[in-house]
Amino acid sequence: MESFRTLIKGWLGKVLLVLFLTPLALVGIEGYFSGSNKADVAKSVNGQDISNKELESATKNYKDQYLSLVKGDESLLNQPVIQQKALDALIARSLLQQQAKKLGISLSDTQIEQMLAQQPSFQENGKFSQKLYENYLRSQGMTNQALIASLRQDHALKMISSTLLDYALVSQSDLHQLANLQTEQRTLHLASIKLDDYKKGLTASTQEIADYYSKHKNEFKQVASVDVDYVVLSPALLPQTNLSITEADLQLAYKAFAEKQQKDAKPEVKHILITTDSRDAAAAKKLADDVYAKIQAGMTFAQAAIQFSEDPGSKAQGGLVDAYAPGIFSADFDNAVKALKSGQISKPVKTQYGYHIIETTAPVASVPSFDAEKSRLTAEVQKTKLANLFSDTVNSLNEMVVGNDSLDAVAQEVKGARVESVNGVTLTTQNPYLGDLSVKAKLFNDDVKNGDRNASSNIQLASGDTVWIKVRNYHAAGVKPLDQATAEVKIKVIEAKAYKAAQAKIAKILADFKTQPAAQVVAKSQVTFEDAGTFARSQGLRRAIERAAFSIPAPTKEGMWSATTAKLPNELVIVAVSNVNTSAANELLADQMAELTKLYQQFRGQQLLEDYTDYLKSQAKIK
Template sequence: MLQSIREKVTGWVAGVILLAVGVGLALFGVDFQAATGNYAARVNGERIPVETVRRAWQNRQAQLHQMMGGEVPEVLLAAQRQALLEEFIRTELLSQRAEKFGYRVSDRQLADRLREIPELQVDGQFSRDRYAALLRAQGLTEPQFEADLRGDMMIRQVQLGIVDSSFVTPHELDRRQALQAQQREIDYALIPAADFAAGIEVTDEQIEAWYREHSDEFMLPEKVDLEYIELTRARAEQSVTVTEEALREHFENVKDRFERPESRRARHILIPVEEGDDKAAARKTAEELAERARAGEDFAQLAREHSKDPGSAQQGGDLGWAQRGMFVGPFEEALFAMSPGEIRGPVETPFGFHVIRLEEIQAGEQQTFEEARPELEAEYRRERSQTIFYDQTQRMADLAFTALTELESVARELDLPLQKVSDFTREGGEPFGDDRQIIEAAFSEDVLERGENSPLIALGDDRAVILRVARHTPAEPRPLAEVRDEIAARIRTQAAREAAAERGRQALAKLREDKADWESVTKEMGLANVGARLVTRNDSIVPPAVLRAAFSVPRTRISGESPAFDGVSTDDGNFAVFAVSDVQDGDPAAQPEEARNGMRRLAERQVGNEEFVAYLVEAERQAKIVRTNIAFE
């Protein structure tokens, strides 16, 4: 059922196709069967192919390497392997549910979605040429892509059907608003880590031990030297030969575009006929107005006084210049049969009865070949260069595929320079910047490990590249001598923070003794007490870590006679001890309507997401799922 093409996609296509369900793996009991069969998983009998997951995993690994700037810890890789397989399983589960309950995506909905994708637009409008070019670059067909997009839209319908139908009761909304607007009275004192740094000595042994234990933090990034060949549409355009014969043939094919059709400027008086109106009376009124106009009365004045057309009445009935196809049939037939100054009417249309006066005619005009030549030549060059560029890129791709592991012969055959790039990392590098397609191709298994040429990489509509790795330098630790001072500073900083935290723990031990007094303890220990403040969750003066910790203290620990004491490391490495002595819930009735509506929407979305997670858990509980680890071997 799941005809997935996810293993082929990168960049914008991946963003459209992959549905992020976003459910924590902890929700599911995941176990794997022995590696048998040719599937990565089986969901209610439907198989998820090994190769589908394997290629998606290659893409995921490339992304992880780029994010981590080199080697990725095995624990993270293991978690990501499991997460990726669960994504495929959940997508298949939801796809089956969508089919079972009759969800459908119409052709119109699919077309609307395609038009919304920014990567398929040119100047803000959907471009079929760009759509076709990008699919070609990804090795996809329109039916493949649209089938998967339609399937993912159906899955989205399942999700939104649950999320968007959720609600919260007024009581629950009041409770949430009271918590959100809650205030707490706190005292806090900061213990700066810098106060302890001066007396900390760092030995060579400590530096060397730190270097051994944290060598992955001092890595020189993995690098490759690339060779590549590049084709551009500008180069293709240079090979376009424009002949007189070709231009004239092109002119004949598009001649209609260089014709200015006849235009007519008219005025009219509209007597509308609504449902239930006396049609005969309306016709008679129009006839009388036509006779008055023919008798010499000012047509424009008659229109101002009697026409019911809101768009033209105040302009004396002036309709401006118009060409065929702009008016309803009966009106157009009459207008284009008239002579300047002639008055006709009544003319009946679905809007009512019209009296028409033709003011003037602007004859149609056909541009000559010579007049149209500059535009014709530019258009011809553009179209021919696009065709030549496409043919050249396909030939380049075929030659590179045949050459397999070298590009010199391809460059010679196509008379292209073999260009080189040094020290290209998973973060990118000139001249490609951080282009994801180039990075993923350069560090893919086929190119990096097998030494093969990359597939054709389309960089927009007018540039294409094929590359290979000429040299690979794995990530390696920086020399100890180079990072010694940096390590010493880290050790000193960490020791100072630990000393500040220990001082804070000592203060907390005293504060938690029976009948301990905040003022006396902080004074005795030489702590800088900031003083009591009544704060909200959004207070901008109290350090964020202190604020978060203070609002996390259970209410049951707080009373006026016995404050709750606690401590926390701040975001800048210092330590804070604090006391929470009072809690005051917010008043929901005092909240602005806008804030209440915002809270309601947020709460409904949270409830909806929780219900969707529960729906997924139940769907998996009912399903027959077999997992294997073949795709990751």
């Protein structure tokens, strides 16, 4: 079953991606309510604006997805293409949302409330938790109304899209034909004709080289590359001298550690919230002032929180904000927390949620003893001293390298360091040093493109090592000039002549296969055929041979072969088919047919969604 699944997925495509639904979810809820002015509009779709903020967010999400595929190497990404893909997705999202609204596709308030109540992240002990829900709203900087509106919009989009994606019709004849294509097995016989014998005595004239180059320039494209010298300095190469650790070093490190523990300790924050949900701002302010006055008159903060606070998540705890962190409420709230002394109570502070009365308690840090930390501090001080030695050495060598425009100083001053040379380094080079993102940024920056050939200053590698580089030559991307490509062109001209000669030599064999029994043709051909075996599509054949094998008709009679040729580097292969078995499609199990139906339905659904969105786009006003 697994091999069949691999087979059919390989034919339908490497990945069946939902090209619209995936990016539609990338912008995030805040994208719907970010607001924009005309100067901030990236595109307008039937009067509905797509802001630059939305485009930036969608582009970042696309970029993050692609970065995961190239192991974080941003230099391998085509940024303009990614941005255009994000913009296309946002336009598609906008068009589908508008169409859903036009068709009246929407969830009711009751349905949304039920959906929220069933969300696991909002449940505690199996029941909906208002506290968890409100904490989520605060973390997102959203109101309840804004979240509901966004969910309604999201689900309308999902419903109109899934109608096409999940219910695409597929005919039984299409499925049968697809099953036949996927399961058809062909018995192959291969004969290899090496071109070396045909190349003997062949030459390429200057005119032939020029003509070939003129007609096949695209064969001589090159990506940008550099020829570069480099030298690497690792901490391990430095002599371990003057790294002894004294008691004074440890005491100083412990003091810094204790101070950091005190600094990092978080204050306990309590608040009383008076919202503007059921009253205007003036009434909320008056009530907050009254509560503040009661506290000043003797009511405890905890009593006031229980009685007056409208934050259900904290009022039962005397106003305590669990796991307070800057940014939960607003900058004004955070500034008030910073300004308060321990035990001090603020006057009402206004935020988007209403008015807060805030109390803080000074943090208390638990600092381990010196003896408990001594072993860890020793290792930390040792590491710091080595890092300082390395940094001082790098700075000293850097002056020599840059001042003399030479990498030799590093090799001369540090035993074990060597200047290395590499030609043809590209953005995809996997060299452990030259493949580093910081190094590639230096190798292919505008200064190098414009002729800078000076030794670089030191570049810190992700591994902790340091490298200096010096570009000798820069080769721009594009078609190689003929003078640089002449050697390659000559090889191709001679190879083309050899292919032509080999094809002429075997033309009679191919012709005979059409009219004579295979055994008779093979016997007189003086070519050795090997029985390659029986194959279906996507089962390990080299691509050129697979294309040839499945492009020719089945043999017309028993004992006959259908034959053609496939070109491989320096080789011409005769590909012959002696038998075609199409009965395997009739032997597919029910679950295999179900899997094929599901994949094909997804494929068709994706096509329909793309076609539908293209239609909406053709009718839309996009500017």
